Structures are given as structure tokens and as C-alpha cells.
Amino acid sequence: MIFYLKNWxxxxxxxxxxxxxxxxxxxxxxNLPENVAAFAFRTTINKGKFSFNSxxxxxxxxxxxxxxxxxxxxxxxxxxxxxxxxxxxxIIIEAHRVDNFxxxxxxxxxxxxxxxxxxxxxxxQHTYTLAAFYPFATQPMGEFGLQxxxxxxxxxxxxxxxxxxxxxxxxxxxxxxxxxxxSVLTTEPSETHTPMLLSIKGEELYFSDxxxxxxxxxxxxxxxxxxxxxxxxxxxxxxxxNYGKNIHARIAILDINYKIKPKHTVRTELQYLSTxxxxxxxxxxxxxxxxxxxxxxxxxxxxxxADQYNFGYTDHDGIQHDPLHYFNVNCGYTKGANRFAVGYGxxxxxxFCVGGICKNVPSSNGFxxxxxxxx
Amino acid sequence: xERVVLFLSVLIAFSACDKIDSDNFIDGEIxxxxxxxxxxxxxxxxxxxxCQNCPEAAAEIHNIQNTFPNQVVxxxxxxxxxxxxxxxxxPYLTTDFRTDNGNEIHDFFGPQSYPNGMVNRSxxxxxxLSNYTDWANMVGSLTGSTAKVGINISYIINGQEMTIxxxxxxxxxxxxxxxxxxxxxxxxxxxxxxxxxxGDVSDYEHNHVLRDVVGSTWGQEIDKISVGxxxxxxxxxxxxxxxxxxxCNIIAYVYDTSNYEVIQVEEIHIK
Numbered sequence: 298m299i300f301y302l303k304n305w306x307x308x309x310x311x312x313x314x315x316x317x318x319x320x321x322x323x324x325x326x327x328n329l330p331e332n333v334a335a336f337a338f339r340t341t342i343n344k345g346k347f348s349f350n351s352x353x354x355x356x357x358x359x360x361x362x363x364x365x366x367x368x369x370x371x372x373x374x375x376x377x378x379x380x381x382x383x384x385x386x387x388i389i390i391e392a393h394r395v396d397n398f399x400x401x402x403x404x405x406x407x408x409x410x411x412x413x414x415x416x417x418x419x420x421x422q423h424t425y426t427l428a429a430f431y432p433f434a435t436q437p438m439g440e441f442g443l444q445x446x447x448x449x450x451x452x453x454x455x456x457x458x459x460x461x462x463x464x465x466x467x468x469x470x471x472x473x474x475x476x477x478x479x480s481v482l483t484t485e486p487s488e489t490h491t492p493m494l495l496s497i498k499g500e501e502l503y504f505s506d507x508x509x510x511x512x513x514x515x516x517x518x519x520x521x522x523x524x525x526x527x528x529x530x531x532x533x534x535x536x537x538x539n540y541g542k543n544i545h546a547r548i549a550i551l552d553i554n555y556k557i558k559p560k561h562t563v564r565t566e567l568q569y570l571s572t573x574x575x576x577x578x579x580x581x582x583x584x585x586x587x588x589x590x591x592x593x594x595x596x597x598x599x600x601x602x603a604d605q606y607n608f609g610y611t612d613h614d615g616i617q618h619d620p621l622h623y624f625n626v627n628c629g630y631t632k633g634a635n636r637f638a639v640g641y642g643x644x645x646x647x648x649f650c651v652g653g654i655c656k657n658v659p660s661s662n663g664f665x666x667x668x669x670x671x672x
Numbered sequence: 673x674e675r676v677v678l679f680l681s682v683l684i685a686f687s688a689c690d691k692i693d694s695d696n697f698i699d700g701e702i703x704x705x706x707x708x709x710x711x712x713x714x715x716x717x718x719x720x721x722x723c724q725n726c727p728e729a730a731a732e733i734h735n736i737q738n739t740f741p742n743q744v745v746x747x748x749x750x751x752x753x754x755x756x757x758x759x760x761x762x763p764y765l766t767t768d769f770r771t772d773n774g775n776e777i778h779d780f781f782g783p784q785s786y787p788n789g790m791v792n793r794s795x796x797x798x799x800x801l802s803n804y805t806d807w808a809n810m811v812g813s814l815t816g817s818t819a820k821v822g823i824n825i826s827y828i829i830n831g832q833e834m835t836i837x838x839x840x841x842x843x844x845x846x847x848x849x850x851x852x853x854x855x856x857x858x859x860x861x862x863x864x865x866x867x868x869x870x871g872d873v874s875d876y877e878h879n880h881v882l883r884d885v886v887g888s889t890w891g892q893e894i895d896k897i898s899v900g901x902x903x904x905x906x907x908x909x910x911x912x913x914x915x916x917x918x919x920c921n922i923i924a925y926v927y928d929t930s931n932y933e934v935i936q937v938e939e940i941h942i943k
Contacts, residue, residue: 315681317688323809325739328699330690357689363805364739365732369697405805408785484697537724539871614762 307344313337316413320404326364333359335372335400335414351377354414356398358482362405370480370491372397374416387448392441393419396492397479399437419444420470420506423526425550426605427570427587431530433472433504439479439492440503442472461514471505473497474534502543505529510550522552532579540613544581545573564591566603582618583610600628605645634671640664711819713811714925714937715746717789717804717880718778720754721765724868729787729804730879736808743815745923745939746880747857751778754786764864764872773855773885792934793927800932820844821897823852823938825924832911836886838924839904846897848930853891854907855923856883858915883915894926917942 317334337354354374360367378391393416400414416435419442423429446468451458475492482489510524526548532538551567566589572580589603605623612618625642646660715733719726733746750769757768781790781800788801791810795802802810822841827834838852858881865876886907895903911917925937 315688319688323812324699325808325812326698328692328696330692332688332690334689357691361805362809363732364735364808365728367697369692369694405803407803482694537868539724539866541871614758616759616762 307342310341312339318402324362324364327360327367329360329362330358333357346381346383348380354398356400359400359404366483368481368483370397370482374398385450385452389446391419391444394441395435395437396439396475419472420504421468421508425524425566425568427568427585428524428526428548428550430570431528431544431546434535436503436534439475440472441475441497442470444470459513464512467509469507472503473500474503476500502529503531503534518556520554524550532581540579542579545578547571560595562593562595564593565589580610582607584608597630597632602626636669638667711815711817712937713744713814714792714934715744715789715807717746717748717787718751718783719748719787720750720752721767721769721864722866723754723786724866726787727865727867727876729789732804732807736811739808740811740815744811745937747855747882747923748878748880749774749777749882751775752783752786764874767863769881771882771884773889774882776889793932796932819936821926821936823924823926823936825922825938825940827922834909834911836907836909836922837904838907839902840894840926842897842899842901845899848928850894850897850926851891851929852894852905852924852926854886856886856909857881857921857923858883859919859921883912883920884909
């Protein structure tokens with residue numbers, strides 16, 4: 298549905314969507330809804346250099362089943378962002394609120410199975426390895442998040458801009474719990490709870506990320522990118538642990554791109570991650586350093602050698618982990634939409650948890666072969 | 673035309689919403705089981721003492737056993753990543769509840785996330801694993817019929833050795849081969865467990881813990897399976913001194929070797 302208002306030089310785009318899931322109620326005790334519906338309204342308003350986007354979604358009662366506990370509260374998700382853009386400047390501010398909005402095509406599904414609703418994270422998705430070491434995932438059961446970002450390009454031939462111009466950005470995001478947790482409606486009236494619409498101060502912090510960076514072309518051969526990230530990661534909530542402390546990590550990244558001759562490029566990444574050793578925080582796996590060198594012969598070939606180094610740490614059970622290298626070599630060939638890559642090296646282990654179901658991916662050492670085709 | 677489409681859309685939308693009133697969350701009907709029910713259902717729960725959501729599955733088993741009294745037998749198989757014990761010098765979660773047989777069952781059916789389980793191992797191979805919130809539905813759909821085979825367990829303890837006789841009494845004839853498996857489980861083990869929202873708890877009560885599958889993990893073949901045939905299989909178990917025998921149970925189940933489906937299970941408490 299698109300409406301153009303006659304006397305107002307703005308465009309307004311509205312949309313609605315509706316989805317309903319049917320699943321038979323076989324529960325021997327509870328009366329479960331067989332048709333569970335969710336619907337959403339969205340609006341985009343564009344006026345001049347401003348753009349406003351919002352979406353509001355609602356889901357009716359959707360208990361998970363079983364005979365021990367069922368939550369009949371409805372769920373909701375709301376997001377809004379406002380952007381301003383002009384040549385050389387972009388500003389975005391964004392907020393979202395999620396309450397009991399875990400919607401799947403099977404009511405008892407868990408983890409990563411069968412999701413119907415996807416709520417993108419409100420935090421910046423980092424691409425450099427160590428910056429992405431502590432990634433945040435939207436908590437579909439409940440969270441409130443804010444994000445702001447400014448991008449600015451210093452013009453060519455200005456003092457900071459230099460010959461080719463300089464881009465800088467500044468980003469901040471934080472996500473906290475809903476007041477008193479997500480909505481609950483059960484057979485026990487004392488458990489019934491509806492969180493306040495807006496509450497930030499005093500709520501449990503899930504994640505915060507302050508980061509900034511620059512991108513500069515020095516001359517015809519050299520391009521430099523620098524990033525700095527300062528984040529707080531609530532491992533208990535995001536990974537389902539019970540350590541009682543957040544992780545505070547600071548990450549610095551330097552990326553240098555050097556063009557040797559046409560089609561031949563060498564790129565180097567230097568990254569360092571340090572976790573806060575203050576007793577207030579959990580040191581997790583301590584400090585990491587990473588160096589990577591990549592040689593590309595465009596458009597087809599690349600060879601990359603990387604080493605991630607852990608400086609050693611003592612874990613929660615008092616076990617000492619010695620410093621360890623994670624060395625990797627990768628080479629590949631790209632043609633059209635196909636990419637073939639062969640690698641050898643050691644991968645880190647990790648526990649990946651989604652919605653209370655956890656899976657361990659062990660550390661591995663060996664060859665990888667990957668074929669990627671984009672359609 | 674637009675109005676008709678809009679009207680129909682709204683109509684469909686409303687018919688696709690089942691909003692349950694708060695005074696109607698629980699079904700009014702009471703489950704009445706006929707007296708001649710003798711089929712019992714086996715729930716195998718893949719769990720671990722570091723699996724923080726697994727106590728919810730254990731609580732669900734307890735509720736299912738109360739809802740379907742004397743019809744549900746449970747085995748908690750501690751296996752996989754979350755059951756790995758901490759090294760002995762660690763302050764907690766150092767007990768190793770794993771067993772070789774449990775690991776074999778775990779690796780064969782291959783759960784990737786926890787809690788996870790099997791109800792009568794039905795649905796093999798693709799749908800054999802299920803979330804605990806589905807177990808009550810599955811028990812409800814499987815129970816309520818008569819057993820295809822009767823199982824009778826007897827045992828004699830002689831020092832550290834226990835001889836277990838399992839006699840099976842076929843009530844129908846089978847065309848596929850069937851095996852009988854004997855397990856020892858232990859209840860009321862007080863030990864550490866990680867619990868969501870509570871952390872590492874020292875005095876958690878572990879129930880139905882698999883201690884041993886007596887003999888082969890996959891059991892012994894039952895010789896005759898024609899109507900009325902009664903067969904006895906004998907199993908010899910070495911009692912581990914670590915077990916508290918008065919909290920232990922002997923479980924025997926018969927499964928179809930073609931699809932692993934358990935057709936009957938019986939449990940007795942060791943006195």
C-alpha cells in the first residue's frame with residue numbers, strides 16, 4: 298500500500314503482514330492454541346534527507362507445550378530507526394524492543410530449529426575476526442536495544458582528507474533486559490508479569506559496544522583501515538553460563554592494503570584483543586593477537602596465511618591453559634559466482650547456545666575444502 | 673472488490689487465531705486410563721550435569737510419570753559434551769556419570785543439543801530425537817493400548833554378582849527379530865548440577881541415572897516370538913561398589929531390531 302500525499306513532498310509506504318501456524322494440540326493436560334497468529338504493521342516515511350522506518354509485530358499466545366510449564370502471554374516486537382544522509386555525512390539512530398517473540402513453525406522447537414521470526418541484532422556486525430569474537434545475538438524472549446552511528450567523509454584536499462579523502466565512523470549500541478523479564482501469563486496468578494514499555498537504567502546489561510574507525514587511501518598503492526572496539530558482553534545471558542560477570546574486551550585492528558602492480562594486491566591485518574583483568578569482569582580466554590597476510594591476484598586467485606595466538610589463561614575451574622597458536626593457510630580460486638577454497642589449520646572450539654539449547658563445536662585441526670556458489 | 677478482499681482477509685485472520693482464556697489453560701477433562709492397560713513407555717533422556725536446561729527435562733519426566741502412573745519408565749543417559757566431568761582438582765562437577773553403554777547409545781542416536789530424548793525410540797532414524805516438551809504428547813499417543821509382550825524380571829544377588837532373569841511372554845506373533853535389554857539405574861543421587869538461573873548447585877537430586885547396561889548395549893535376541901511363547905534370557909551383572917543398591921532399579925525392555933522401536937518396558941526396584 299503506497300500513498301503519496303499531494304501537498305507534502307514525502308513518500309509514505311505502509312505494509313501489513315500476517316502469518317498463522319496450525320499445529321494439533323495433543324497435550325494431555327494443557328489446552329494449547331492450535332492456530333497461532335502473528336501480524337505486523339510497518340511504515341517508511343521518506344522526506345528529503347530524512348528517512349524513518351518502523352515495524353510493530355504482535356503474536357498471540359504461543360505456549361511451548363509440555364506438562365510442566367506453559368506461558369500463555371502474547372509476544373511483541375517493535376523497531377524504529379531514523380536516518381539522515383547527505384553527501385559525506387550519514388547519521389542513524391535506532392531502537393528496538395522485543396518481548397516474548399520466539400515464533401517457530403513447531404511450538405516445541407528449540408535452538409536454531411524452525412524459526413519463523415527473525416529479529417536482526419541492533420548492534421554492529423563486525424567482520425574482523427577478533428572484533429567478531431564476542432558477537433551479540435538478539436534475545437527473542439526479551440530485550441531493549443539502542444544504536445547510533447555517524448559516518449563522515451573528510452573532503453579531498455582538506456587537511457584531514459588529504460589527496461583522496463578520509464572516512465571516519467563512530468558507533469555505539471547497547472542492549473539491556475526488559476524490566477523484570479519478559480511477559481508471563483500462566484495458571485499461577487503470582488507469576489503473571491508484563492514488563493514496562495521503556496526501561497534502561499538499572500536493567501541488566503546484555504551487550505554494549507562503542508567503536509570507531511577510519512578508512513584512508515594514502516596514495517595510489519596504499520589504503521589503510523583502522524578500527525577500535527570497546528565492548529561488554531554478558532556471557533551468562535548470551536551463552537547461557539552462570540559466571541556472574543560480564544566480559545569487557547577492547548580490540549584494535551589495523552588493515553593495510555598494498556597494490557604491488559595492477560591486479561596484484563597484498564593485504565595485511567593486525568588485530569589485538571584484550572579482556573579487562575579488573576576483578577569486576579570475567580577474563581574469559583584472556584588476550585589474543587592475530588596477524589594475517591593475504592595475497593590476491595584478481596580476479597581469480599588468493600592465498601592467505603593467518604595466525605591467531607592466545608596468550609594463555611586460567612579458566613573458571615582453575616585450569617591453566619598454555620599459550621597456543623591457531624595457524625591457518627587458505628588458498629582459493631574464484632570464477633564468476635563460484636568460489637573454491639582449500640585450507641589447512643587449527644580452529645578454535647566454542648559452545649554455541651541459542652534459546653537455552655547448547656551445542657559444542659570442538660577444536661579441530663585439519664584440511665577444509667569449501668565450494669561456494671551464489672545464485 | 674477491494675472491500676471484499678479486505679473483509680475476507682480479516683475473516684481468515686480472525687479464524688486463524690486461537691486465543692485461550694486464562695481460566696481455560698488446563699483441559700477440564702481428566703485422564704481416565706482403562707484398568708487393563710499394561711503397555712509401558714520408555715523415555716530416554718540425554719542429559720549432563722553441566723547442561724543447565726536439563727533439569728527442566730527431568731522435571732517434565734517426573735510430571736509425566738505422575739500424569740501416567742505406572743506407565744512410564746525413564747532412563748537418564750549422561751553422555752556428550754555437557755556430561756564431561758571437571759578434573760578432580762576442580763571444586764565441583766567432578767563426578768563422572770557417563771557409562772560406556774550410555775556413550776554408545778548416545779553416539780548411535782546422535783543428539784547434537786541438550787536436553788534431548790527419545791520416547792520408545794519411535795521415529796528412527798529421522799525423528800527419533802525429540803524435545804522434552806513433546807514427550808508428554810508422545811506418551812499420550814503411545815499409551816492406552818495393551819502390550820504386545822509381557823516382561824517379568826527376577827534377580828538373585830550373590831556377593832558382588834547379580835543374576836537377572838527376564839522372561840518374555842509374546843501376546844502377538846512377530847515377523848521381525850526382537851532383542852531384550854537389561855539396564856541398571858539409580859535414583860536419589862545428590863550431586864552437583866548446573867541449573868539455568870541458579871548456577872552450579874551442590875545438592876541436586878539426580879534420578880533414573882543409567883549405571884550399566886548389563887551385557888551388550890543392544891541386548892540379547894529373544895528366541896521364540898509366536899503367540900503364547902515364553903522365553904527367559906539370563907543376564908549377569910557385576911555390582912559396582914559405587915552404586916547405592918537400595919536406590920537402584922532393574923529395567924528390561926524389548927525392542928524391534930529392524931527399527932529400534934521399544935515395544936514394552938518393565939522396571940523393578942532392587943530391595
